[in-house]
Amino acid sequence: MDFREGVVVNPYLRLNDEEINRIHKASMEILEDPGVLVFHEEAAKYFEEAGAEVTKVPEEGDKAWSVKIPETLLEKALKTAPKKVVLGARDPKNKLVLDGNKPRAYFGSGSETNYILEISMDTYVKKDDPETTAVFPTFKRKRGTLKDLCESARLGENFENLDFFIRNVNIQDPEITNENKDVNKFFACLDNMTKHVLAGITDVRQLDNVIKMAEIIAGGKEAVKENPVVSFISCVTKSPLQLTEESTTNLLEVNKRGFPIVISSSPQGGSTAPIDEIGIVSQINAEILSAVVLSQIANPGSPVIYGSVPVRARMDNLHDMYGAPEFSQYNMSCIQMARFYGLPCYSSAGVSDAKTPGIQASVEKMLSHLCVSQGGPHLLHYSFGLLEETQTFCPEQAVLDNAHIGMIKRVYREPNVTDESIEDNLKIIRKVMKSPYRIYAKYARKQLHKGDLYLEYSFESDREDMDETMAKAKEEKERILSLPVKRLPEDVRNKILEEIPGILEKLH
């Protein structure tokens, strides 16, 4: 296979066809009334020329247009939007094929966390029994830096179950400015891993520098079209139903250059969208589709990915909340909507609301990983190490998540019901029934040695007096970070450092 296998799922269908149709209709109604608010003059013009009803909104100064989009525009857009998008990679074996009609799920990191959680394992003495000691993890939050991003990319490179990488650390080194942030973050990722790299853009004026970097890596302007080693995300809408200026510009500029882009929207049920599943899904669907329509009017045929990141709001502080079962419901339904339109889907799972790794974190993550991946999205972002409602990245938790996602991928393996497998098993059953101890152990050896069996939880503890999971995760992180780094080839690296301005000395 010349692309990553990911995991092909037989999707769980939360919505039936009728329900999908009703949500579709509801979204179409939303697009006509109230329509979307577009804070982007050029975009408003595109809509108007294509036949949408566009009126200026005086209350917003000269900056906003109300756009009512008829269904015919969507129909037209869906004819030109590619149903299949290929994301490239430094190592072509790591390419991803997103086919809107085939639910092959890939797990990736995300998003841009401000904090890194550092773990220290220290030995404590029991107060009333100084003979008794135990090792416990304690945690410290610190601001993310380029070094952390590089390390995180190296972890991602070595996580068997990480299929694509979204810069998950917000680089806050003092030398980082809005102008040099894009080139530094993309370079940090690409120089430390051979998988697909996806990110948002901070300053659209840097887009051409990032693209040039991708061209140098892929081997030229033509080669990068075949193998787009980077792609982009733009959260085009600000819920409810507003297309913002900056992210709309980003969308249009990326489209112009032909690179794949995720059109994402992330409303919060209960604050920026109805809390009802049907309400939030209808709204986010309308939001994403409005931007899909825009992209296809402006640049027909642009590769776009349906990016649904619906979240539940927490009722005590209206922060976003990822551990709520509703989060999974929202996301699963959106995946079905994307498939209804035949568009590749970017969805979300694996964030915890917990501030530290451990029980709550793993439970919440497993819940959404399992539920949402069952829906059959193409790119499942947020999957590694995210804590505290996406504010914090913890490498040790990412190590655990990698193992947990491996378990999930295993669940999706197809059952093997063939004449041959039935015959084999009947033979074994008959033989065992004739044997003195009637035990099947020796017939397990074939599968066992094919490497086909789940053997044990990777961080299993042998001790009865304390939990060692975190200590083992830390060891694994350290092991990975001691492996050789998959740097860009010397000549490619030098060319980038010479030709692309702004890459910090510490990355040279």
Add this chain to the structure above:
Amino acid sequence: MSEQELLNELEHVILMGHINEEDEGLDGTMQGTPGTEELVKKALEEGIDPEKLLKTFGKAMEKVGEKFESGEFFLPDMMASGECVGNAMEIVEPKLAAGTSYEKGKFLIATVQGDLHDIGKNIVATMIKGAGYHVKDLGIDVPADNILEAIKEYEPNFVGLSALLTTTMTEMEQVVKRIREEGYSDIKIFIGGVPTSQEFADKIGADHHCKDAMEALNKLEKVRDAS
């Protein structure tokens, strides 16, 4: 095939847990090639000294043990190798002169009355047999009377008792008491099963508690070394 080649091949098939021609071996590819049983028969036909075969068994099982310790082998592998040697012993035994040094001893094993659990007991029996002991397995739900009768008849050096229920632990206690009461003070009694412990063994007068088959083998070897 020279004698040495045959013995090397024998060692290899035991290591691969290749019991007989019908068996698939460690990785599922060995069906149709001579296994332990066939090679042992061939060796005896060719007049190879049975003691050399026993040495080969020992060498092979030692390697199996090492591979298990290092994590390369799993329990099913070890059990298959154990079954190889167990079956091979049955073929070799009639050819051995009685009372020779290779006699590791006789091990009587049973799950006590009231208890039907036998997976663990069977693993232990397979491995002990595979280590070259003579094993007599009375099965499950065995009344104390039957165990004592068998001791009288079979004259074991070791008795192994298994109990998986807290309720049958008391039965285990009764069996140990009867064995000692009837004057079998030399018999080393091994016990096992999840609810049991070394403490419990001490309390009821059994000699050794073993948490698994490996521990049983190690303790057995220690007892033999000591005597």
